[in-house]
Amino acid sequence: MLFQQELDARHDKYERLVKLSRDITVESKRTIFLLHRITSAPDMEEILTESEIKLDGVRQKILQVAQELSGEDMHQFHRAITTGLQEYVEAVSFQHFIKTRSLISMDEINKQLIFTTEDSGKENKTPSSDAQDKQFGTWRLKVTPVDYLLGVADLTGELMRMCINSVGNGDIDTPFEVSQFLRQVYDGFSFIGNTGPYEVSKKLYTLKQSLAKVENACYALKVRGSEIPKHMLADVFSVKTEMIDQEEGIS
Amino acid sequence: MSVSEIFVELQGFLAAEQDIREASPLPPGPLPLPLPLSGWAAPPGPPPSLGLGRRGRLRGFHEHWRFVLQRLVFLAAFVVYLETETLVTREAVTEILGIEPDREKGFHLDVEDYLSGVLILASELSRLSVNSVTAGDYARPLHISTFINELDSGFRLLNLKNDSLRKRYDGLKYDVKKVEEVVYDLSIRGFNKETAAACVEK
Numbered sequence: 001m002l003f004q005q006e007l008d009a010r011h012d013k014y015e016r017l018v019k020l021s022r023d024i025t026v027e028s029k030r031t032i033f034l035l036h037r038i039t040s041a042p043d044m045e046e047i048l049t050e051s052e053i054k055l056d057g058v059r060q061k062i063l064q065v066a067q068e069l070s071g072e073d074m075h076q077f078h079r080a081i082t083t084g085l086q087e088y089v090e091a092v093s094f095q096h097f098i099k100t101r102s103l104i105s106m107d108e109i110n111k112q113l114i115f116t117t118e119d120s121g122k123e124n125k126t127p128s129s130d131a132q133d134k135q136f137g138t139w140r141l142k143v144t145p146v147d148y149l150l151g152v153a154d155l156t157g158e159l160m161r162m163c164i165n166s167v168g169n170g171d172i173d174t175p176f177e178v179s180q181f182l183r184q185v186y187d188g189f190s191f192i193g194n195t196g197p198y199e200v201s202k203k204l205y206t207l208k209q210s211l212a213k214v215e216n217a218c219y220a221l222k223v224r225g226s227e228i229p230k231h232m233l234a235d236v237f238s239v240k241t242e243m244i245d246q247e248e249g250i251s
Numbered sequence: 252m253s254v255s256e257i258f259v260e261l262q263g264f265l266a267a268e269q270d271i272r273e274a275s276p277l278p279p280g281p282l283p284l285p286l287p288l289s290g291w292a293a294p295p296g297p298p299p300s301l302g303l304g305r306r307g308r309l310r311g312f313h314e315h316w317r318f319v320l321q322r323l324v325f326l327a328a329f330v331v332y333l334e335t336e337t338l339v340t341r342e343a344v345t346e347i348l349g350i351e352p353d354r355e356k357g358f359h360l361d362v363e364d365y366l367s368g369v370l371i372l373a374s375e376l377s378r379l380s381v382n383s384v385t386a387g388d389y390a391r392p393l394h395i396s397t398f399i400n401e402l403d404s405g406f407r408l409l410n411l412k413n414d415s416l417r418k419r420y421d422g423l424k425y426d427v428k429k430v431e432e433v434v435y436d437l438s439i440r441g442f443n444k445e446t447a448a449a450c451v452e453k
Binding site for chain 2: 102103146148149176179181184185187188189191192195196200212215218219222223224
């Protein structure tokens with residue numbers, strides 16, 4: 001009977017974590033869509049501010065995850081939350097790149113996932129906390145290296161989209177900045193090679209394709225950029241993308 | 252932290268985790284970092300021998316090493332191409348990698364693995380031709396075009412089975428096409444008189 005209670009409790013916790021992870025995933029994805037709407041300097045500030053609000057919301061969910069996991073063995077429950085965490089890494093690193101043109105480190109991400117709550121009466125779900133904890137508690141969640149890498153790998157796909165969209169907006173700087181950055185990330189993943197688990201190596205193929213698309217965009221800009229009015233660049237580029245996709249489909 | 256610093260640190264974490272996991276038959280990373288675009292201005296010295304021959308007892312693991320081996324062939328061929336614009340021979344590759352050329356003597360280099368590495372080279376060269384233009388080097392694509400067409404003619408002499416090498420070979424025509432498009436783009440815009448003249452001759 002005791003076993004049944006323990007198993008049930010564990011399953012219930014797992015389910016709660018899965019739900020939280022799903023919320024984290026959805027809200028992170030929405031943040032990414034929001035960030036893609038940035039087309040020029042004026043709306044950038046506004047959208048970035050809004051994205052920060054959204055990400056704060058995601059972090060509140062992550063706090064709940066941290067509370068569920070306190071005192072528990074992380075490995076058992078990791079599968080429940082890994083998708084959400086990867087999506088969060090993708091969103092927060094996307095925002096960071098837009099602001100700074102650099103890659104956010106795992107440490108920087110984890111620093112934002114340290115929570116101290118003062119009135120933890122409402123949020124604290126751990127039944128066996130002592131009186132002091134009820135006043136003031138600290139929780140933290142550490143994103144694992146693998147979750148970080150998988151999130152960054154997915155980031156590259158979003159950056160590729162951002163690069164292509166920026167060409168259509170007449171932005172001739174962003175494509176080259178993204179290209180240089182993506183190449184560094186690709187080199188980084190190549191360096192890691194097979195050291196990580198299979199999921200990481202699998203991403204390398206897609207990453208290479210994203211990089212090729214971005215490099216081809218820069219090439220098109222360089223060769224044809226001066227002869228075509230900016231508002232027509234998008235058309236030129238979309239033809240080229242079609243050709244690339246067809247080729248990739250065949251090979 | 253720069254991107255590469257971040258990844259070097261991650262590599263450390265992952266390697267430590269892998270030590271805890273069971274010894275897997277997969278060949279270990281990391282693969283040597285590919286040369287960055289800026290590093291191509293100065294040709295590197297002769298590639299050091301990588302001493303793989305010492306792992307003679309890994310004969311049984313040849314299958315598992317295939318991916319790594321083909322990539323190493325590519326890297327050797329790439330370095331040799333950047334220095335000399337010629338195709339490295341299979342014998343030269345075995346010297347560079349420090350392995351035996353023949354099956355009998357130990358860890359060896361199959362013809363298939365050598366050819367696969369060469370095809371990877373073709374793919375990277377087509378990418379290089381695109382990036383050369385972006386970087387302002389308008390002469391290189393023409394040289395690459397000549398080289399890659401020679402590779403293509405060479406491969407056409409072979410009778411390939413329907414295996415992974417054949418599949419990889421099928422990709423070669425798209426690499427050839429990409430480089431030809433680059434050369435065409437440059438010549439019609441007069442970026443390079445030499446390129447234009449060569450196209451007219453063709």
